[in-house]
Amino acid sequence: MHKLLSEKINEDxxxxxxxxxxxxxxxxxxxxxxxxxGTPSSELSLNLFQISRETDLYFxxxxxxxxxxxxxxxxxxxxxxxxxxxxxxxxxxxxxxxVTLAYIGVTAGLVIxxxxxxxxxxxxxxxxxxxxxxxxxxxxxxxxxxEEAKEMTRAAFELSEALxxxxxxxxxxxxxxxxxxxxxxxxxxxVPKGNFVPAPMSYVTVxxxxxKLHVKLLDNLAKAxxxxxxxxxxxITGQGPLGVICNGVSYLYAKDAVKDLGLEEQxxxxxxxxxxxxxxxxxxxxxxxxxxxxxxxxGEPFMEEAVKAFAQEACETLPIQGKADDLFSxxxxxxxxxxxxxxxxxxxxxxxxxxxxxxxDLPEIPQRPPxxxxxxxxxxxFYEVKKxxxxxxxxxxxxxxCYTLGFLPPLSMGDFVLCMGASxxxxxxxxxxxxxxxxxxxxxxxxxxxxxxxxxxAVFNNHNFTLVILDNGITAMTxxxxxxGVDMDQMNLPGYNAIxxxxxxxxxxxxxxxxxKPFKVKKSIxxxxxxxxxxxxxxxxxxxxxxxxxxxxxxxxxRAFTVTDKCLDHRDCINEIACPSxxxxxxRVHIDADTCVGCAVCAQICPENAIMPLKKK
Amino acid sequence: xxxxxxxxxxGGQGVLFITGLxxxxxxxxxxxxxxxxTHGMAQRGGTVISHLKIGDYASPxxxxxxxxxxxxxxxxxxxxxxxxxxxxxxxxxxxQTTFEKSASTAITLDADKMAEDENxxxxxxxxxxxxxxxxxxxxxxxDVKEQIKNRLQGKPEALLTGALxxxxxxxxxxI
Numbered sequence: 001m002h003k004l005l006s007e008k009i010n011e012d013x014x015x016x017x018x019x020x021x022x023x024x025x026x027x028x029x030x031x032x033x034x035x036x037x038g039t040p041s042s043e044l045s046l047n048l049f050q051i052s053r054e055t056d057l058y059f060x061x062x063x064x065x066x067x068x069x070x071x072x073x074x075x076x077x078x079x080x081x082x083x084x085x086x087x088x089x090x091x092x093x094x095x096x097x098x099v100t101l102a103y104i105g106v107t108a109g110l111v112i113x114x115x116x117x118x119x120x121x122x123x124x125x126x127x128x129x130x131x132x133x134x135x136x137x138x139x140x141x142x143x144x145x146x147e148e149a150k151e152m153t154r155a156a157f158e159l160s161e162a163l164x165x166x167x168x169x170x171x172x173x174x175x176x177x178x179x180x181x182x183x184x185x186x187x188x189x190x191v192p193k194g195n196f197v198p199a200p201m202s203y204v205t206v207x208x209x210x211x212k213l214h215v216k217l218l219d220n221l222a223k224a225x226x227x228x229x230x231x232x233x234x235x236i237t238g239q240g241p242l243g244v245i246c247n248g249v250s251y252l253y254a255k256d257a258v259k260d261l262g263l264e265e266q267x268x269x270x271x272x273x274x275x276x277x278x279x280x281x282x283x284x285x286x287x288x289x290x291x292x293x294x295x296x297x298x299g300e301p302f303m304e305e306a307v308k309a310f311a312q313e314a315c316e317t318l319p320i321q322g323k324a325d326d327l328f329s330x331x332x333x334x335x336x337x338x339x340x341x342x343x344x345x346x347x348x349x350x351x352x353x354x355x356x357x358x359x360x361d362l363p364e365i366p367q368r369p370p371x372x373x374x375x376x377x378x379x380x381x382f383y384e385v386k387k388x389x390x391x392x393x394x395x396x397x398x399x400x401x402c403y404t405l406g407f408l409p410p411l412s413m414g415d416f417v418l419c420m421g422a423s424x425x426x427x428x429x430x431x432x433x434x435x436x437x438x439x440x441x442x443x444x445x446x447x448x449x450x451x452x453x454x455x456x457x458a459v460f461n462n463h464n465f466t467l468v469i470l471d472n473g474i475t476a477m478t479x480x481x482x483x484x485g486v487d488m489d490q491m492n493l494p495g496y497n498a499i500x501x502x503x504x505x506x507x508x509x510x511x512x513x514x515x516x517k518p519f520k521v522k523k524s525i526x527x528x529x530x531x532x533x534x535x536x537x538x539x540x541x542x543x544x545x546x547x548x549x550x551x552x553x554x555x556x557x558x559r560a561f562t563v564t565d566k567c568l569d570h571r572d573c574i575n576e577i578a579c580p581s582x583x584x585x586x587x588r589v590h591i592d593a594d595t596c597v598g599c600a601v602c603a604q605i606c607p608e609n610a611i612m613p614l615k616k617k
Numbered sequence: 618x619x620x621x622x623x624x625x626x627x628g629g630q631g632v633l634f635i636t637g638l639x640x641x642x643x644x645x646x647x648x649x650x651x652x653x654x655t656h657g658m659a660q661r662g663g664t665v666i667s668h669l670k671i672g673d674y675a676s677p678x679x680x681x682x683x684x685x686x687x688x689x690x691x692x693x694x695x696x697x698x699x700x701x702x703x704x705x706x707x708x709x710x711x712x713q714t715t716f717e718k719s720a721s722t723a724i725t726l727d728a729d730k731m732a733e734d735e736n737x738x739x740x741x742x743x744x745x746x747x748x749x750x751x752x753x754x755x756x757x758x759x760d761v762k763e764q765i766k767n768r769l770q771g772k773p774e775a776l777l778t779g780a781l782x783x784x785x786x787x788x789x790x791x792i
C-alpha cells in the first residue's frame with residue numbers, strides 16, 4: 001500500500017511538503033487529478049499517480065498545463081473534487097483557461113497548485129504567482145510549513161466549494177522540498193465520476209453570458225474578501241507596538257527572528273495564509289496599534305502594496321516597509337539570517353551575525369553545475385550536430401529539459417532558451433531575421449507540450465531550419481514522468497496509446513525527416529549533414545532511451561569501457577564530449593567503471609581506438 | 618538538545634536517503650525535526666545539500682555559522698559548505714587525506730576506499746553516516762539501525778547486512 005494511504009489516524013509520518021499536499025488531497029477525497037510535471041511540484045503529481053493505481057482516483061499526466069487545467073475544469077464542473085498541479089511557469093501556459101474559468105466557476109472543489117520557485121533552483125524565472133489570483137479574481141492560499149500544507153489543501157477544497165470558484169494553492173520550493181512530521185487524519189474515499197448539468201447561460205462564454213459571469217465573479221470576490229477577514233488562515237500571534245506581516249515560509253523565519261532578537265514582548269505578527277483577497281479589516285485593525293510595520297514576503301511586494309493602500313484608506317501614517325534597498329530584496333529566496341538582520345535594522349535593535357569558521361586554508365574549488373549524465377544520448381547528438389555543422393555559421397535555439405545543459409562547454413549547443421516549445425518557434429524567427437543556419441533542439445515531452453504548434457507554423461510559413469527532436473522516450477529532467485510518446489506497456493502500465501513522433505512529423509508535411517541512433521556516431525553525422533543541407537524545414541529525430549531511466553527499468557545493462565595503453569593522450573574524449581565518467585589520474589585519462597554505461601561514443605571518436613570494453617575480471 | 622546538521626554531496630550519492638534515516642531516528646526518540654532538501658536539476662551530478670534541524674526550531678533553513686555538524690560525502694564540497702559550521706562545529710568528510718590546518722574541525726573518513734574494498738560502492742553514504750554518528754549525540758547507532766531495518770523490510774537480506782555493516786565500519790573508524 002502507498003504510504004500516503006495509511007489509515008493510521010493520528011500517527012505522525014515524515015513527509016515531504018509535496019507528500020503532505022498529496023495526503024491533504026486524499027483526505028479531502030480528491031477524485032480527479034491532472035498535471036504537467038515541473039520542479040518543485042513533481043513529487044506531488046508522482047504520489048497522486050501512484051495512489052491512483054491503488055484507489056478510484058483518476059489521474060493523468062496531461063500534454064501540457066493548459067490541457068491539464070481544461071481537463072480539470074470539466075471534472076470540477078461535473079461535480080468531482082479535482083486537483084490540477086503545475087510549476088509556476090506552467091500557470092502561464094494555463095493562464096488562458098484560468099482567467100475564464102474564474103468567470104464560469106466550478107460545481108465541486110478545484111484546487112490549482114502553483115509551485116513557485118524563488119531563487120530559481122530549477123526554473124527559468126522566479127515570477128510571483130500570487131498575481132494570478134489578482135488577475136483572475138481567484139482566492140490564493142499559502143501554507144507556511146509542511147504540516148500546514150496538508151491542512152491548507154483540505155481547506156482549499158472547502159473554500160473552493162463555498163465560493164464555487166477554483167482556488168490557487170501557492171507554494172514555494174522551500175515548502176515543497178522540506179520535510180517534517182505530519183499527523184494523519186481520516187481519508188475520504190475518492191468519487192471520480194459525477195454529472196454535468198447543461199446550463200448554457202452559465203457555461204457558454206459568449207460575450208452576453210460572460211458579461212453576467214463577470215458580475216458573478218465580482219460578487220464571489222466580495223464574498224471571498226469577507227471569508228479572508230474571518231479566516232483562521234490569517235492569524236495574529238504575540239503582542240506589542242511593532243508589527244510584522246508575513247506569509248509562507250517567511251512566517252517561520254520571522255518567528256525564529258523575533259525569538260532570536262528577544263523581541264517577544266514587542267512584536268506582534270500577522271500571518272497571512274489567505275492572501276487574495278487580503279483580509280482588509282484585519283489588516284486595518286492590526287496596523288492601527290502599531291508604531292511601525294515590517295512586511296516580510298519573498299518575491300514581489302504583493303502584500304506590502306495592499307497594506308499601504310489599506311493604511312491610506314484608514315488614514316494611518318505609520319512607516320510600513322518591506323522591499324527596499326536596505327531591507328528585503330525582490331530577488332531570490334529568504335533565509336533565517338537575512339530576516340533576522342533586516343528585522344533588527346528596521347526595529348533598531350542590536351544584532352550580531354553568527355561567527356563562522358575560518359575557511360582560509362581551503363583552496364578555491366570550481367562549482368559543480370548539473371551535467372548531462374554518463375551515457376546520456378543528448379551528449380552524443382550534440383557532438384554529432386556540431387561535427388556535421390562545423391563548416392556552417394550556426395545558431396541553436398534550445399528548449400526546457402535536461403538537454404538545456406548542452407549549452408555548457410565543451411558541447412556549447414544552446415544559444416537561446418525562452419520557454420517550453422520556444423525552440424521551434426524562435427527558430428522560425430531566427431531563420432528569417434538572420435542569415436545563420438538555424439538548428440533547434442527540443443525533447444520529446446517538450447515537443448508534445450508545445451513544440452507541435454511551432455512546427456505547424458514552420459511548415460505553413462515555409463521557414464528554413466533544422467529541428468532536432470531529442471527523443472529519449474521519457475520526461476527525464478523532472479524525474480521520468482510519462483508523455484504521449486512513451487511506451488507505457490514497457491513500464492507495466494496498460495491502457496495508454498503511444499503517439500509516434502515520426503508519423504506526426506511526417507503528417508505535417510515536413511520536407512525532410514531523418515531518424516538517427518545517436519550512439520552510431522559516423523552514420524548519424526552523415527545523416528545530419530544531409531538534413532542540414534536541406535532547404536526548408538527538416539527534422540531529425542534522435543532516438544535513444546534516457547540512460548538513467550533505462551537503467552531503472554533494467555533495460556540497460558551497463559558495460560563499462562576502459563582506456564587502454566594505446567592511448568596517446570589526444571584527449572578528444574575529454575575535450576569534445578566531456579562525459580562525467582572520465583577522470584584524470586597522474587596525467588592520464590581514465591574511465592570510472594562504476595558510472596560508465598557503455599554507450600561507446602568515446603570509443604568511436606578516439607583517434608587511436610584506445611577505448612575498449614572492460615574485460616570482466 | 619538543539620542541533621543543526623548539514624549534509625552535502627552530489628546527485629546519486631544518497632544524501633536524501635541518509636537525511637531521512639537521521640530524521641526518522643531522531644523523531645523516534647521524540648525530537649522535533651525539520652529538513653530541507655535540494656531536488657530537481659541537482660540529480661544530474663550537481664551538488665546536493667540537505668539541512669536537518671533537530672529541536673526547537675520553526676524555520677527549515679540553516680544559515681552559515683550555525684551548523685553543529687557537517688557531513689561531507691564528496692571531499693571538495695568541504696570548501697563550498699564549511700562556512701555553515703559554527704566555531705565549535707565538526708565536519709565529517711569523505712576524503713583520503715586529512716586537512717592539516719582544519720584538523721580540529723574536519724574529521725576524515727575514506728568512505729570511498731572502504732566501500733570499494735568491501736565491494737559495496739552504493740553504500741558510501743552509510744559509511745559516512747556511521748562515522749557521523751560517532752561524533753553527534755542527536756541519536757545513537759542503534760536508533761539509525763532500527764530505521765534501516767524498517768526501511769529495508771522485505772528487501773534481500775544481503776542488502777540489509779551490507780547496509781548495517783557499512784554503518785558499523787564507518788562508526789568504528791571514528792569512535
